[in-house]
Every structure is written in structure tokens, then in C-alpha cells.
Amino acid sequence: MLTEKVHIAVPTAFFEDESLNVQGTISHIRDLYKQGVKSVLVSGTTGEQHSLNLQEKFEIISGLELEEELINNMEILFGVASIRQKEAEELAEKIRHTKISGIMLGYSPYVIPTQEEAFAYTKRIIHLSNKPTILYNNPKRTGFELSEQSIIQLSKIDLVVGIKDAGNKEKVERIKSGMHKNDLYFYAGGEVDLEEKVSYGYDRLSSIAGNVSSTEISQWFQKMLMKQKLSKQESEKIEYIMEQVYQGNAIVNLKKNINHKGIPMGICRSPIGNI
Template sequence: MLKEKMHIAVPTAFYEDESLNIQGTIEHIKSLYSQGIQSVLVCGSTGEQHSLTLKEKLKILDDLVAEEELIHNMEIIFGVSSIRQKEAVELAKRIQPTKIAAILLGYPPYILPAQEEALIYAKKIIRFSQKPTILYNNPKRTGFDLSSESIIELSGLDLVIGLKEAGNTKRVLSLKREIRNKNFYFYAGGEMQLEEKVSLGFNRLSSIAGNIHPLKVKQWFIKMVSKQTITEQEKLEIASLLDEIYTGSPLAYVKKSINEKGITMGVCRSPLGNV
């Protein structure tokens, strides 16, 4: 079970020619760890996962697992999704014997599987990974919307511990009533409309802004979910930060900010970063 209420969805570092720079990604994770962050999501968010080949994903996994201090002291979540189920299963098999803490299970873009097909896809990946699993529903990006009935069915599996919902956030209210596992977590994807999402029942955060100001964002979120007072000054600082990040391409802004701190995060794979 994952203990951390917030993880940071870290970007993947690339060189100027858009080839993979794994060391840049690891350097950024080390920086977050040195600042007190205990959980990150790798290869699972910020819009880059489907630009990575299976070979690149396996290389990221192998190099990350070799970082003993990180792998033993952090909750590292690894994104598993592919337009081809066989490739997602192969990645899941490679994750299974490692110290990776959990997987984020996304759904294939574009091909629009039926709900039954998506259930089989999910169950196979979970079976081969044998890791705690967060389901990731993001219909705006993939075109596929995991139904409430499918979420409830998958929540009955022992390894399924939560849902990252980027679709109909309001259905969290009904899902909380219908899912029997009371320790089932609801992850907000990013910080936009976060107060509203918390009021609907979201109780965990997959953070983008935390890449730049990790402790400030974490403190803000922890106060929010624990119903502590958030000062007007804190609200103004967070609002300013979110305006900077979410005006335009958040990923391009995050990478630019990390580069400016002296960590080689590099570029986005085009067309992201064209502007």
C-alpha cells in the first residue's frame, strides 16, 4: 500500500535531438528526494508516455532500479500503458521482480477498446506486474472513458488501490459510495480545480507543479485534505505559481524551469515545445 498522499509526476528528460536522457530524469528525482519528497511517478504522466518506445521504457526502468538509494527509500510509481497490450504486459513482467512500489495503469489512446476489452487488458497487466495499481482514466487524452461499472469491478481486485480520474470528476461522489474498499484512493491529476476536487472526495494528488516547488505544493495539499487553515498569503503564492505553469504548455514550462535550476531536463518531443 502506498503511504504518501502526494507523488510528483516527473517529466522524462531528452537531449536536443529528442533522444532519451535517463540520467537527467534521475538527477531530477534525486533533487526532489534531497528536498524531502518521498514519492514520484515515472513514465506515466505529463503527456510523454506514448512517445516512448518499449525499449526506452525498459531502459528507464533498468537504470532507475539500479539507483539503490532511490529505489529503497522512495515510493516510485511506474506508468504502464501501451497501444499494444503485448508491450504493456512485457513491461509489467519486467516490473514485477523489482522494488518499484506501484504502477499507474493507463489505457490505450485512439483505438477505443470496448469496456470488456479494457477490463481484460487491465487484468492481464495487473496479473503480470503483481504491484499495487492505480487506474488512470483520461478520456480527453486517450478518447477512451473507463466506465463506473468497470472501475467498480476492478476495485474488487486486491491489487487495485486507487483511481487517477481526469474525466468526470463528479462521479467520485458515487464511486466512493459504491466501492467497498474504504482504503481506495482518488488521485487528482495536477493542481487545477484542486479545491473543488478535494470537496468531491479526491484525497491524493499526482502533482505537476511539485516539480518546481515540491514542498510548497505538498504543504498546501496536505493542509487542504486535512482541513487545516490555508492563509491568504499561501493562497496567493499558489495561485501565482499555478498561473505560471498552466498558462500555455505546462510540460514545456516545467522543463524550462528545471533546466534553469541546472538539471539537464532538455526539450519536449515536438510538436510540444514548438512555440
């Protein structure tokens, strides 16, 4: 199963014409690995997942499979979501036959399935991928919210290990009280309001800011979990990192920072970054 408390949701690299740059993406993952990062989420939650077509996702997976050191020594998670279930199924089947450690299962944007339809979709994708699965509840981006009843029911599936952005304090409490197992992890999506989320039960992190400051973000989160206070110097450092990443468009800021290091992360696909 998935053992890392923090994974970094990495951006996808694109060339200046907005075409996919697989090696740029992998170069960034390799740099994080050299920094000691043990887990990354690819094609996940940095706002670019649904701009990638199925073939592009296959190309990223093929590129990762060639990186034996990375795929053998890191927990590499892959985002599985599509507006069409058929494409999500094909992606899940592809991942099944790889050393990818697990999947982040997202829901179709815009179409707004019913809870019953989302439940059937989830079971089908998990069955096809046969990988440890983090459910991704993201109503802000998709328009669909996974209900607490659905989360409780899905948590009974052995391969369901976590839920990302489960909801507010009351919803998390109701989910926890309704579950039959205590080993479902609650992942916070990014660092905004992180202390508040930890206070009501989130115990893992899908990090955005870790792309530029992996060690500091990981240490901050660990201290938060252990209810340890930061020094003044540490607090000022975190405040600076948060401002650097989250003032404006986070994905645009990340790519500028990564490019500045000499790693070819390139641009975003417009309209993101078109100003």
C-alpha cells in the same frame, strides 16, 4: 501498499535531438529526493508516455534500478500503458522483478476499447506486474473513459489501490456508494480545479507543479484535506506557482524551470514545445 498521499509526476529528459536522457531524468528525481519528496511517478502523466518506445522504458527502469538510495527510500511508481497490449504486458513483466513500488495503469490511446476489453486488459497487466496499481482514467488524452461499473468491479482486485481522475462529482459518489471496500484512493491529476476535486472526495494528488515547488504544493494539499485556510502570503505563493506552471504548456514550463536549476531536463519531443 502505497502510503504517500502525494506523488510527483516527473517529466522525462531528452537531449537536443529528442533522444532519451535517462541520467537527466534521474538527476531531477534525485534533486526532488533531496528536497524531501517521498514519491514520484516516472513515465507517467506529463504527456510524454506514448512518445517512449518499449526499449526506452526498459532503459529508464534499468537506470532506476541502479539508484539504490532512491529505489530503497522512495515510492517510485511507473506508468504502464501502450497502444498495444502485448507491449504493456512486457513492461508489466519487467516491472514485476524490480523494487518499483507500484504502477499507474493507463489505457490505450485512440483505439477506444470496449469496457469489457479494457477490463480484461487491466486484469492481465495487474496479474503480470503483481504491483499495487492506480487505474488512470484519462478520456481527454485517450478517447476512452473507464465506466463507474468497471471501476467498481476492478476495485475488488486486491492490488487495485486507487483511481486517478475518476470523473465528476456524481460519478465519484456513485463509485463510492457501489464499492465494497473503503480504501480505494482517489487521485487528482495535477493542481487545476484541485479544491473542487477535494470537495467531492479526491484524497490523493498526482502532482505536476510539485516538480518546481514540492514543499509548497504538498503543504497546500495537506491543508486542503484538513479544511484549513491558507494565509494571504501562502495563497499568493500558490497563485504564483500555478501561473508559473500552467500558463501555456505545463510540461514546457516545467522543463524550462528545471533546466534553469542546472538539471539537464532538455527539451520536449515535438510537436510539444516546437514554437
